Amino acid sequence: MQRSFNTLTLALIPVAIAINIAIGQIIVLLKLPVYLDSIGTVLVGLLAGPIAGLITGGLTNIIWGVSGLNPQYTPFFYVAAVIGLMAGIFARLGWARTIWMWALGGLITGVVAAIISAPTSAIVFGGVTGAGTDLIVAALRASGAGIMQATFGQGIVSDPLDKLATFVIVWLIVRALPLRLRVRFPNAEYLPK
Amino acid sequence: MTNAFSLYTPRASALHRLHPLTMLALVVFCLVAGLALPGPWGPYVVFLLLILPLAALGQVLPNLLSTAVKIALPFAISVFLIQGLFWTGGTPVVELGPLSLKREGLWFAAQSTGRVLTVVSSFLLLSLTTRPDALMIALDQRGAPKTLTYIVLATIQIAPRFQAKARTILDAQRARGLETEGSVGRRVAALLPLVVPLVLGSIIDIEERAMALDARAFSRSGPKTSLLTLRDTSAQRAGRWLLLLGMIAVVALGIWLRRAA
Structure with missing residues (x-):
């Protein structure tokens, strides 16, 4: 782990986790139907690669939970880790060079997140989040869907949209970064022009 | 939001004096037991007989209870309404106009609420009693x-x-x-x-x-000095091994109870 990171990546990760948390909380304040709590994770995936993205995502949920502020996020740490991993892989595939491919990467990440978060959501949390999107769960249950299907249904409605927005925001931010900083990250050659 | 990014509450309690790894083992045991024991009652037993007494011992019971309830309540309301009202093919127990609460749905909701409560309060117990820097060291x-x-x-x-x-x-x-x-x-x-x-x-x-x-030579290899020293005892070391064995035992007990049911 120590070898594969340059110091810039190491300095970036805690900042990215703090970005996840700060923006995640602004969104709650603005009462928006998205989460946007993985902007930092996707940013690290894009700038520093899949492993750094994976660590950023996983640690975000663990720190957010173990600090006692949002303990309900911790069981989903593996979902956040996969989001960072996928952002890193899509970046290495060169998908970040155009916004269209990168947006598609966001949609795919959202679908994967919905699929892998559903079991934990159904088993630990009874399929609900205590937020507005629970109406979707209610509607699906009322029309005869099982708990797992209804939970997945809720995820597949909200996650792809959320990750699409996250990926696009990150892309715009990275394009605005000064060149002298961009070239110092491990993924410099894969970044948007 | 509070200033410090941690709920750590300093107290002169026995729990606060424990080595961070002992505390971590204790909390992981609570988590494992809460999720392994079956039925709606499993998580509640862990919550009432393990987590709450520990919180009282750590003198953080009011903090733990108020935060845990604040987090678990929206989940509980949502899960009772959704799974209670819309359980497919359940036995109705309470009629509410055209809708009815189903017994199976309420049973499931009680179990989910118990699990949320156990997961949330286990993490809260750790964060209230353990300094994050001590844990990391x-x-x-x-x-x-x-x-x-x-x-x-x-x-x-x-x-x-x-x-x-x-x-x-x-x-x-x-x-x-x-x-x-x-x-x-x-x-x-x-x-x-x-x-x-x-x-x-x-x-x-x-x-x-x-x-x-x-x-500051962060990437230099070799031993480094820390300002914070931790106290560990052989009793606590033994306690951590016992907790690990306890986790295996409680998982086995959970599987056995599920089989027997």
Whole structure:
């Protein structure tokens, strides 16, 4: 782990986790139907690669939970880790060079997140989040869907949209970064022009 | 939101004096037991007979209870309504006009609420009684990578500053006329002027952080001195092994009870 990171990546990760948390909380304040709590994770995936993205995502949920502020996020740490991993892989595939491919990467990440978060959501949390999107769960249950299907249904409605927005925001931010900083990250050659 | 990015509450209690790894083992045991024991009663037994007495021993019972209830209540309301009313093919117990609460749904909701309560309160117990820096140093001494220690501790220090920065940017943008209330469309449009300055500003800062790390020989290998020393006893070491065995036992008990049912 120590070898594969340059110091810039190491300095970036805690900042990215703090970005996840700060923006995640602004969104709650603005009462928006998205989460946007993985902007930092996707940013690290894009700038520093899949492993750094994976660590950023996983640690975000663990720190957010173990600090006692949002303990309900911790069981989903593996979902956040996969989001960072996928952002890193899509970046290495060169998908970040155009916004269209990168947006598609966001949609795919959202679908994967919905699929892998559903079991934990159904088993630990009874399929609900205590937020507005629970109406979707209610509607699906009322029309005869099982708990797992209804939970997945809720995820597949909200996650792809959320990750699409996250990926696009990150892309715009990275394009605005000064060149002298961009070239110092491990993924410099894969970044948007 | 509080200033410090941790709920740690200093008390002169026996729990606070425990080695962080013992505390961690205790909390993981609560988590494992809460999720392994079957039925709606399993998680509640762990919550009432294990987590609450421990919180009382740590003199943090009011803090734990109020935070746990605040987090678990929206889940509980949602899960009781949704799974209670819309359980497919359940036995109705309470008629509410055209709808009815189903017995199976309520049973499931009670179990889910118990699990949420156990998961949330286990983490709260850890954060209320264990200093995050002590926990990370303990992990570091057991061979966890230094990188991990740095990431976690740096995050805990900068997260509150970022929250304050986010708040400042929100206020600044509002002051120059950005509308952050109203329709969903308007609130989404308000997002970029908030997110971009926060992220751009902080990424530009990291160059300085990286230089600071290099200047302090962070990537140098070999032993390093820590200002914080931890006390560990052989009794606690034995206790941690017992807790580990206990976790295996409680998982086995859970499987056996499920088979027997």
